[in-house]
Amino acid sequence: MKQSGSTLANLDLNLLVFLRELLRARNVTRAAENIGVTQPTASAALARLRRHFDDELLVRKRGGYVLSPLAVELDAQIEPLCEAAERLFTTAPFDPASTQREYSLLMPDYVLEAVGEPISRALHHQAPGAKLHIMLVTGRLPTDLVETLRLMDGLASTPNARLRVSGMRCTELFRDRWVCVVDAGTVPGGWRTLPAAELRRRPWVVPHHPGREYPSTAPLAPLMASLHLVPDVAVRVDSYRATPYFVGGTDRVAVVQERLARRLGDRTDLRILDCPGDPEPIVETLWWHEKHETDPGHRWMRETVREAVRDTPV
Numbered sequence: 001m002k003q004s005g006s007t008l009a010n011l012d013l014n015l016l017v018f019l020r021e022l023l024r025a026r027n028v029t030r031a032a033e034n035i036g037v038t039q040p041t042a043s044a045a046l047a048r049l050r051r052h053f054d055d056e057l058l059v060r061k062r063g064g065y066v067l068s069p070l071a072v073e074l075d076a077q078i079e080p081l082c083e084a085a086e087r088l089f090t091t092a093p094f095d096p097a098s099t100q101r102e103y104s105l106l107m108p109d110y111v112l113e114a115v116g117e118p119i120s121r122a123l124h125h126q127a128p129g130a131k132l133h134i135m136l137v138t139g140r141l142p143t144d145l146v147e148t149l150r151l152m153d154g155l156a157s158t159p160n161a162r163l164r165v166s167g168m169r170c171t172e173l174f175r176d177r178w179v180c181v182v183d184a185g186t187v188p189g190g191w192r193t194l195p196a197a198e199l200r201r202r203p204w205v206v207p208h209h210p211g212r213e214y215p216s217t218a219p220l221a222p223l224m225a226s227l228h229l230v231p232d233v234a235v236r237v238d239s240y241r242a243t244p245y246f247v248g249g250t251d252r253v254a255v256v257q258e259r260l261a262r263r264l265g266d267r268t269d270l271r272i273l274d275c276p277g278d279p280e281p282i283v284e285t286l287w288w289h290e291k292h293e294t295d296p297g298h299r300w301m302r303e304t305v306r307e308a309v310r311d312t313p314v
Helices: 015-027 028-035 039-053 068-089 111-125 147-151 198-200 222-228 258-262 296-310
Strands: 057-063 064-067 102-107 131-136 154-157 170-178 177-183 205-206 232-237 253-257 270-274 282-289
Touching: 015 028, 015 039, 015 068, 015 222, 028 039, 057 147, 064 068, 064 205, 111 131, 111 147, 111 170, 111 258, 111 296, 147 154, 147 170, 147 282, 170 296, 198 253, 232 253, 253 258, 258 270, 282 296
Parallel strands: 102 131, 102 154, 205 232, 205 253
Antiparallel strands: 057 064, 154 282, 170 282, 177 253, 177 270
16 A cells, blocks of 8 residues: 555545445446446546555455455445544434434443443343443553543543543542441441441451552542551452442451442342441532534433433432
8 A cells, every 4th residue: 555645634535435435336337327427437536545545355256256365454444534533523413312422431330330330221222223432441541641542432430630631621420438247147237337436356358459558549548547547458459349348257347339249239148337437428420522622412312321320329
């Protein structure tokens, strides 16, 4: 393929339409008929494409034409490119019922466990043809969050200084609170709050913990400081969802989000108790890049997700 110095402004984008039909039909005459041009016009377009790519594109074989190896590569790229161009220049309003757009969202497994199902139902009900790509946050957030969100549709996360920068937008999704999960046999039946002394005495199960020392940047660090408490981390697990399963049958404690803890309602061997002190509420937020702000399809997704979560009971 020639290394052309041409810029997009110097290219005839009508060739893009003809290239798509040529790759579909694999026949110049049928491609001309499909886009409503004459045979000479189609032949001239093919000649220009061959010169541009320095490739035959259509190769004559017994019984017709086949795509050249380069044309096979172009065939894999042309459809999404033309669909994106058509979306860019269309003046029709966004229609959830007919869209086939794919939405990519990054979220912790806790958010997925707490509200993933209502989000899925709401999006599918209004846009059955839409596709979802759900990626889980495993450990730390990506290094370059702004650039990451430029390439995807959204991130569910608690407020973070790295997200409060120019180019980012957000809306609150839901609020939650911290609770303690312990083995039911290790606490008196009348307890409603786990005493601070118990948090000091018990070994902890901690999700997404980078090392043995409890980090000052952890969500519960302010509460730990107010209680003059340094957790004894016994189990580290790279999942919020898995955290309570290392508590049963032990004297360990896990401090987790209430929405997640309530999903363990059928576990009679576990007790959910209030935290001592006054932990700050958990504020889960949807973040997106400003380039999506005025996109009708993205605005619909944001509003649908927010409404679905708002209607979800704790």
